[in-house]
Every structure is written in structure tokens, then in C-alpha cells.
Amino acid sequence: MELDMQKKLLRFLQTGTFTPLGGSRELKVDVRIICATNRDPLLEVEEGRFREDLYYRVHVVPIEMPPLKERGNDITTLATHFLRVFAKEDGKKFNGINRDAESLLKRYAWPGNVRQLQNVIRNIVVLNNDTKLAIEHLPEQMTSGPKAPKPKSPQPTLSQPVPPVTQDVSTSSQLSESTVYSGNEHTTEPPKGITIRPMWMVEREAIQQAIDYCDGNVLNAAVLLELSPSTVYRKKQAWETEEDEQQYAE
Template structure:
């Protein structure tokens, strides 16, 4: 496609002459006589280069340059000026003009200048496109430009067009589902369904039905046929989150489905075949789960084709402020609040915090601040104690020996305890161990249950927030809570 050059010149004779100079060049030269016509032309079709005369019948050429700058028009400007206006042209260079040509413009000078600036313009656009592709601060649902996230974006770019299975590994709250959705949106399946299943939040008895569906009468309560996630995702992507939470028996059935693409709905007698792309995720170490016998090795190698490790927020310090500011403005707009930025001292504290709950924890904290306050800037006073308090000092201190007399370098002494003092120390230690203490030892499962329940109560029943405070996976808290409730129901039934 030929480049466009706009000549803004009030002299028709000069315009005809300049067109003659460049008639054999590989670009098209368009001519207008007034500033108003120039603005109208640029609004309709932005040229790659503008040659701007300073003296126009309706306005100064400087006004046209100001309009181009104010509207952030992506074009280069060369100023054409008479001999006596060189100083003015230099001032316009400081305003963003790329070069100036002194009238009368010579043919070779005109051709060389136009071609040089067109080549430079193409190079600048190429560089911007490369930076936009490989140094992005936004990518689908992601926000962040740190080096670890750039690596994630590049892997997504590479793997999305293929059908390879992807295994996303990362702590809770790092954005594993956002990553899966980005892969789906970048793939050829983007116009087909994206279906997500959280394997840690579904009871094991219902897992097979959730994924493969069931037939009417397959179990008590199955009053109609129901399609599972595999059928719903036909042609698209099936995302299995927290895969390592899945029971071993179900892992075996999933492996067969991944190998053959076929499955039999619960209670059915006929195999069905679907075309789905599988993306899995876990917040555990999958190899450790294999070693501990909780995750099938053959399934691991089947899904672990292209791994993507999501960096925790503490390793994305440069992105913390960007994310916090984004959440602040989004929530402020939703709730009609005045927040529009973060003070420097608050930014420093946000960057120093370890963020065990990662991006999800940051999002929830900013949401809480916006709901409870209505200021222009987020300051330290708005941050919760868990963010602002300094790390607790160690309770265990090394006892320092009391020195009554300094030891001279050349008179160092070694104090050797006597046999009697050793015997007394041993006797004292034995008495401390065997002496009865008024301590009640409680089973660990009771302490764990009470702690989790206290966290849930503190968060007004919000299990997700409780999991963040406990530094546990939400799926773990859901699973334990469900197990306790099942035990209570069974006990009531027995009674």
C-alpha cells in the first residue's frame, strides 16, 4: 500500500511544482490550501507525513501542528518555511515537528526528506508493534508488564493456536483461570464454549456426573438426562481447575477420556465422542503429588505437555501498584466513589507485603477499602492491619552470657564445668520433663476445625476470604467444611 503525504501550501503554483518533483516516487502527494481543509483531510484519512507551510490564509501553520499534537495524530510533520522564519521553524521542532525545509525547496532536498521520514515513520510503527506484542501491560484478562508475566504472555501466544494440553501451575489467586481463558480466546476455538470445572469444590460422588453427565434414573434425584462439562465444551475448551484434588478412581476415567476423546455418561450404555481441548491447573506441586501417590503418574504425563507457571504476586512487585490502581478505579466507578489514585507511602507498603492470597487477596482488600471509604487517594490509614503491621519479632532470644571481667586477647580462658555441676543440670532437666504440668492436649483435627470455623465466622461466612486469611487453598477449606457437615448429618441421622 502506497504511503500518503499531505502538502499544506496556499500557493497553487508551488504545489504543482512540488508534485512534479515527486511524480516518480513510491508515495502519493495530496494538496490542500488552508488549515481548515488540512484538518478535515487528516480526520478522514491520516497521512504518514505532513508538509506544513507556516503561512496559511485562514490560520498559522503552528495552529495545525498544535491540533495534531492535541489529538495525538500518528503522523510526522515537516515544516516548510521562508528564509526569514527559520527561528520560528526551530521553535516548532520543539513542539514535535520532525524537520524543516527552507523555501524555495529544491527537488532533491524534497525527495530525500520525504523518503527519509517515511522510512523512519515505518520503523517507528514497527517498533511500537513489537513492543505492544512483547512488552505488554495488558493481555486479555491480565494486567501487568513485569518480566515473569511477559514470559507467560509469550507462552500463551505460542501454545494457543495448537491443540496441545496445557498444565497451569500456581498458587491460589495467581490467575490460573484467567490464563486458561486467554489461551481459549487466542485459539481457533474462541467462538466455541469455554467450560470451567473446579475439581476441589465438587463432592467426589458428583464429579463423574459433572464432567461426563448422567442419564435419567442413574441415581436418586436424576429425574432427567443431563449433559456434563465434556459435552457442553464440545468444539471448545474444558478447563479442569485444581486437578490434583480429584480422586484416584476419577483420575483413571479422566485419563481414558483424554486418550480416546470418548466417555459414557453415568447410567448410560453408549459411548459418546467429543472434540475438546483440555487445560488443567493446580495450586499444588504435581510431581510431589505423584510421589505421594495422590496423583496418577500416567495422567500427569498426559496433561503435562506444555506447563505454564503463574508467578505469585510477591514476585511481581512492579505490577502491584498497577493492579491496585486498576482495581481502585474500577470499584470506585462501580460504587460512585471518589478514589482515583494511591499515595506514595501506601504504594511502598503494598509492595513490601508478601500477598499470600496473591491477586485475589489484593482485589478483595481494595474492594473493602472502596466500600468503606470515600476519599480521592488511597492512603496508609485505609490499609488493614494485616498489611501495615511490621513482622513480629522472634520470641526466642539467645541468652547472652554475663561477663563480669573482660578477657584479654592474650589471656583467654576456657571454663570447664565440674562433674557435680553436670549431674545437677541433668537432674534439673529430668525433673522439668517428668514434673506434672496443668496442660490439656487436644487432638489436632479439633484445633484445625475450630480455627477454620473462627476464620469463616470472622469473614461473615465468606469461605474465600477465610481461606486467604488462613493462607489455605479455598478448595481445601470447602472440602474440610463439607466433610464436617456430612459427619454432623450422619450423626444426627444415627441419633
Template sequence: MKPKVLLIEDSTSLAILYQQYVKEEPYDLFHVETGKEAIAFIERNIPQLVILDLKLPDMHGEEILDWINERQIPTSVVVATAHGSVDLAVNLVQKGAKDFLEKPINADRLKTSIALHLQQVKLTNLVEDIENKFDRTRFHGFIGSSLPMQGVYKIIDSVAPTSASVFVIGESGTGKEVCAEAIHQESKRKDKAFIAINCGAIPKDLMESEIFGHVKGAFTGATADRKGAASMASGGTLFLDELCEMELEMQKKLLRFLQTGTFTPLGATKEMKVDVRIICATNRDPLLEVEEGRFREDLYYRVHVVPVDMPPLRERGNDILTLATHFLKMYAKEDGKKFAAIHRDAESTLKRYNWPGNVRQLQNIIRNIVVLNDDTHLRLSHLPEQLTRNQKAKTVTTQTITSPQTAPDPTHTSFAPPASEASPTDVPERPVTIRPMWQIERETIQQAIDYCDGNVLNAAVLLELSPSTVYRKKQAWEAEDEHQTV
């Protein structure tokens, strides 16, 4: 099937001319004259590329670009603009447009631009297909496709079918219990019970009863026999979270249970045997706990057969935005709110924050935002001060460092080692003159344009830059030269 290119142009004569330009090209060029027709076309059949005229009879082209961005429609947009609107076109490139074409568009420029952007779309789709084939964005209760999470998924795949003990290690809120449930669901025990015990939330004098159960009269208040977690998980999986919080005496009893598969309920005389897989977890450093005498070394080696290190959220890159968007849409649907996406200014702040509470903290913050606000996008103004405080401090610090009163003159800087550090072998004969980067950049770009006989698009390809970047810089330099001449 041929790629589809949508031309949004209110001039019928220009549209016919452009269609003549590309009639022999390996794609279909469709034409609409108004913004309303364009939106209807995109909703019916998403094109790979949109060529967008800014001045339309019923709306401004920028509104269509915003509409595409808000709905995260997978299409590339190239803006077509008259000479006097180049500054606006550059602004639209910053908002997500891939490039701009300055009118009047000649045949070679149009064909080259369309071919270039369709090739980029094709390569992007190919990469996404490969990623989808080998990487997973969702895995049981997990959401995320970052490399650290792909490693976690692969370990789960490998260990789940076995009977090996697993020790999940990670900060609070990283999803240790989700990991344990995923191992259970991938194992042969998935049809049996998954029982979770938080060892840090149970008083020490009740821990033995919680895990092994008790018989009537075993202690004050034991008015009936009670099954423990070990019995309830028989045939399935027992997950012991925050294992390092367990008292040493209870650790000794747990070790015997792990070695023999047998236990005696509190107050009973008859030993019981169960078939249970044990998965343990901690948010502490287990080796440090062993060294400090708070965790039995023999128990550590018994449970630490296959370790799974859960990455903190701050190391998961774009997973932060994927999770935030998931929670945003989920809570918006629950509460009947309009939230559908995250605005770009908020995206950068979410990715820069350290997230000490990890996924749990992110989830709670998004929940709070949805409850207290109602908007189509989560914006920077919605974020709590704890997320934006560091950003403001960083801005103030940067402004102080680059203050005109303290900043060195970048025009000519000479570097020479301090006298105390200099040696006959490393002291240059003369100081090295460092030129400003903008001068070198301008010369390099101009040389590429001259080499391509003035063809900016070809020069951009050689420089491996976006054509819009080259156009914008070229225009700024020309305007500066004009100003200096005047």
C-alpha cells in the same frame, strides 16, 4: 513538533529575561503568571517540562505540584526558588519534582537544566515506546507488564493455536482460570464453549456425572438425562481446575477420555465421542503428588505437555500497584466513591507485602477499603493491619539493632580474621582501616565539583546523580562547616 516548556513565574520582567535566554533553543517556552492559568494551560496542552516558581499571587507552587501528582500528569517539574527556600525545594524534590533552580537563574544554568530534563523525557518516552511495542500491560483478562507475566503471555501465544494439552501450575489466586480462558480466546475454538470445572469443589461421588453426564435413573435423584461438562464443551475447551484433588479411580476414567476422546455417561450403555481441548490446573506440586501416590503418573505425562507456571503476586513487582490501582478505580466507579490513585506511603507497603492469597487477596482488600472509606487517595491508614504489621515489626527490629548502646563505632573499624581461622597466607600485615562512607562520598562529590570549575550540574552528570541530590548534600556540608566554625 517542538517540545513545550511551561514557565510559571509571576514576575513579567524575569519571564521576559528567561525567554531571551532560550530564544535560540529547539523548544517553545510558554509563560503564565498564576497558578490558575498554569492549571488551565496544562489541562489544554500538557508540556514536557514545567518550571515552577514557588511564590505565586494566587497559590503556593507546592499546590500545583500536588495537583500534577494527584492526576498523574506525564510532565517533569523543575522548581525555581530563592536562596532562602532551598530546604523547601529539596522537600518538593522528594515529593516528585525532578530538580530545582536557585534564583537568580543565569542563562547557562537555565539552558543546561532544560536541555538535560527534556533529554531525560525523550529517553523515557523512547523506552516506553519500545516497551509498548514488545510488552503488553493487558492481555485478555490479565493486567500487568512484569517480566514473569510477559513470559506467560508469550507461552499462551505459542500454545493457543495448537491442540497440545496445557497444565497450568500456580498458587491459589494467581489467575489459573484467567490463563485457561486466554488460551481458549487465542485458539481456533474461541467461538465455541469454554466450560470450567473445579475438581476440588465437587463431591467425589458426583464427579463422574459432572464431567460425563448421566441418564435418567442412573442413581437416586437422577430424574432426567443430564449432559456433562465434556458434552457441553464439545468443539470448545474444557478446563479442569485443581486436578490433583480428583480421586484416583476418576483419574483413570479421565485418562481414557483424554486418550480416546470417548466416554460413557453414567448409567448409559452407548459410548459418546466429542472434540474437546483439555486444559488442567493445580495449586499443588504435581510431581510431589505423583511421588506420594495421590496423582497417576500416566495422567501426569498426558496432561503435562506444555506447563504454564503462574508467578505469585509477590514476584510481579510494579504489577502489584497496577492491579491495585485498577481495582481501586473500578470499585470506586461502581460505588460512587472518590478514590482515584494510591498514595506513595501506601505504595511501598503494598509492594513489600508477601500476598499469600495473591491477586484474589489484593482484590478483596481493595474492595473492602473502597466500601469502608471515601477519599481521593488510598493511604497507609486505609490498609488493614495484616499488611502494616510486618512493617511495624521491621521498624522496631531495626531500631533495636542500631541502638546507640549496641552499635559499633563506625569511625574506625579494624577487620582481622579470628585466630582459629587465620592462616599465614591470609593474615594481613596490619589491620585494614575502613573509613565512613560519608567521608568518601563527600570527597568524591567535591572533587567532581572542583573538576567542573564549580558547576554543580555538570558534576552531577559526571557522577550520574540527580543535580538536586548534589545540591542538597553540598548545602548540608556547608551548613555543618559553618556550625563547627561558630
């Protein structure tokens, strides 16, 4: 919140009056103010981004909302609620969660809190048509533990120069077409039987397939693709505009 806006809010809390936008006289109201933030208010005050006097005006009955991972049975309660709501919207048969799946939902860290839980349940409902949510329906990042980082290959130092790559001329003719040399020479054609397409084409086909699979529902398609709906809408509109321009040019 900008400091100027904070000043206006402070005056409103002090007097209970405000002047509507475009108005010429003050109005008096009787309201209660509920504030929410995902930042540390005291730290914001110390950093000069939040007025100290305003902080003590709104910090009357503080309520700390713990993250989802610390809310125990609330996780399964919310998951069951989302499951039934989305099942009803999409005409699916889901009506509950298996006990093993409930235990896994409670153990997961949920870095994205309730929004992540909501998206996970919606993804499951869109892709499946069972009656009970089971472990096999959950995404891989939840069912498999944290992956160990790949070991780094040793890097050569200045005291250990990389030896030049040599090639026996007598065996060069035996190399396959897919061989990539470590020098300046390299093949530009993919191996036989493999077709490589531009990334924009692969992206467009993936998005269109998801939209077709969801019967034109861009929101459900965005959930499947793990993209924001605005991104899908923007790309789809850009493709349609390009097609219209091509037809006009013809």
C-alpha cells in the same frame, strides 16, 4: 482428584470419547484440557495420590504462575483494577493509588495472593470515600513491620518451688473490688463502671452493626468483619430462627 476419576480422565485424553451421565453410547469430542493446581504434581505422584501416566498426559506445556509477591507491577495493576471496580459498585470516588501506597503494596508479602489483595481493596473502598488510595487506608498489618514475640516469663522448676502467696490481714481491707487473688478466692464482679456482656451478645451486635453500616449488604459486612459471607449468613439465620421460635412460643 479421586483415582477412579483420574482413570476416566486418562481414557478420555487417550481416545477423545466419553459417555454422558445416563447415556448409553459414547460421544467423540475435540477439546483442549487446561489443568491448574497449587500442589507439586510430581510429589503427588510420588505419594501415590496422582497417577503417573495421567501426569505425563496433561504435563505438555507447563506454565508456572509465581505468587503475587513476585509479580512486581502486576500488584499495582490488579489493585488499581479492583479499586475502580469496587468504587463503581459502591458509588465511591476512588480513581487511583498514591505512589507511597504503591511502593508498600509491592513490598508486602501477600500470603493470601490475589484473593487477599482483592479483599484489602474492597475493605478500603467500603470504609473510605477519598479519590486516591493512600498509606493511611491500608490495614495495620501492612503498614507496621512484624511484631517481636513477647518475652516468655521464667517458669519455676521442681528445684525451685513456687513460694506460697501470703497476705497481710491488716492490709486486706484496703484492696479494691477488682483485685484477683492467685489462690482459690477471686472476685466474680467486674470493677465499678465496667459492664461485661456474654461473648455471643457482643458477636451478634458487632455483626448486626456491620450489616446496618453496609445497608444490608452481607458480603461487604463480611469483609469488614474479616469473616466469610457463609459464616455471617449462617449466624444471622440462626438468630432469626430463634426469634421466630420465641414468638411462636408466646
